[in-house]
Amino acid sequence: MADCGRRQFPVVPPESLKQLTRSNDYRTKEKMAAMEEDMGDLPAREDDNDSDRDEEDRLFAWMVNDAMDEDEEEEEEEEEVEDEQPLDTESSESFELDTPAERSGHVAVVDRNFMYVWGGYKNAQNHGFFDLYLPRNEVWMYNIESGEWTKHVAGGNLHTSMSGSCGVCVDGVLYLFGGHHARGNTNGIYRLPLRAPSLVWEEMTDLKGLPPSSKDKLGCWVHRNRLIFFGGYGYAAQGPHRGTFEYDESSSLVWDSPGRGWNNHIHILDLETSTWSQPITSGNTPSPRAAHACATVGNRGYVFGGRYKNYRLNDLYYIDLDTWEWHEMSIPQQCPVGRSWHSFTPVSSDHIFLFGGFTTDRKTLSDAWVYSVSKNEWKPFKHSHTQRPRLWHTACCGPDGEVFVFGGCANNLLSYHRAAHSNKLLVFNVLPKSLVGFCMDVILQHREHLSHYWDCLPKSILHSLKRRLSRVNTLGS
Secondary structure, three states, X not given: OOOOOOOOOOOOOHHHHHHHHHOOOOOHHHHHHHOHHHHHHOOOOOOOEOOEOXXXXXXXXOOOOOOOOOHHHHHHHHHHOOOOOOOOHHHHOOXXXXXXXXXXXXXXXXXXXXXXXXXXXXXXXXXXXXXEEOOOOEEEEEEOOOOOEEEEEOEEOOOOOOEOOEEEEEOOEEEXXXXXXXXXXXXXXXXXXOXXXXXXXXXXXXXXXXXXOOEEOOEEEEEOOEEEEEEEEEOOOOOOOOOOEEEOHHHHHOOOOOOOEEEEEEEEEEOOOOEEEOOOOEEOOOOOEEOOEEEEEOOEEXXXXXXXXXXXXXXXXXXXXXXXXXXXXXXXXXXXXXXXXXXXXXXXXXXXXXXXXXXXXXXXXXXXEEEEOOOOEEEEOOOOOOOOOOXXXXXXXXXXXXXXXXXXXXXXXXXXXXXXXXXXEXXXXXXXXXXXXXXXXXXXXXXXXXXXXXXXXXXXXXXXHHHHHHHHHXXXX
């Protein structure tokens, strides 16, 4: 490639290229995925123009784990394209045993007193700027009371590792839709019962109706036993889909890619009837977008920000999930700057917590805000994590209204520097603690004087106290 004054991607030795094309867990099409981390969320370079982006400088920036180990699929792929053989990244990388690996683009949900984390990608340890997906069968469980992580190996037929998927929990079941894997986007949907004796992924194949297009970086609302997906970045829809698809011209720069773009489609999956459908909406519809954040409050589905073309937005909409009417909220004088890859987490019937993200000028954010639904009012939230910026992290609300932010990237994910993926857990006490929570704190603070009364407590409270005590001991206090 001619030297046009742009930084070059790391040189890959010929023997390494030979290994990449012939070993057992890598697909050459994933060279395209240097753009994947934010093709739907990728700003133009400061010095580029619309027809000449810097993506070719990063063609070799990704390595993935797509363990397609079914013999028939491997044989078919060998016949089609000889060099589309994957590199076995799981066996060549060592993974942490007691805590999850650092990652971005993963999913996390809370069920009862546990948070579950799956997927995403991390830096490869021995391959410079290469990255790899986390193992598809690995699910990490965080005990909110004890502060302990536990790794589980899930069975079932989840076919590939992914990033940018959409994960939500309904009645103890994790639903996983979409994402990006070694060969591009998918519109597959899976379920993982979290309260079963063992974790087993189940592909949901017998669904009626027209499914969404293949995409990642989308959002989801949950209302009346329905999963309601909005927006995202991926392939153009095939069929009569309602909504707008905006083709991303830069996506055609990637070899034989069919091209991708942003959309503002809404697709409903009714969990009772196993049927896909699209509503007829009214009102002021948001523009297509990806890497936005969604929050459900009552019968309202809120969406804030996201990436559309070269802009990261700070607009706020909600849709009435009963009437399907869109409403655009006025932008107050004091409000967050535009961003993508942020989190937007409901913490009460009137408050949504916003944290982090990535701005149009490529700044990774650490600010936090609380939005009041009833007042249409934003207030900055003071916290102790201002030196810990995050983008493409996850955020889950705990049982006492605290928000658990896990993982994400702490620097500019699109720069030429090594990505600062994180495996740290940040806790935000957004709401005042409950009376039970305060009492437990006092009991633990004075446990030496009160421990002989513990046996008089109800079993459920005693169990929680012992869990919290183990966490205190682990922290060395």
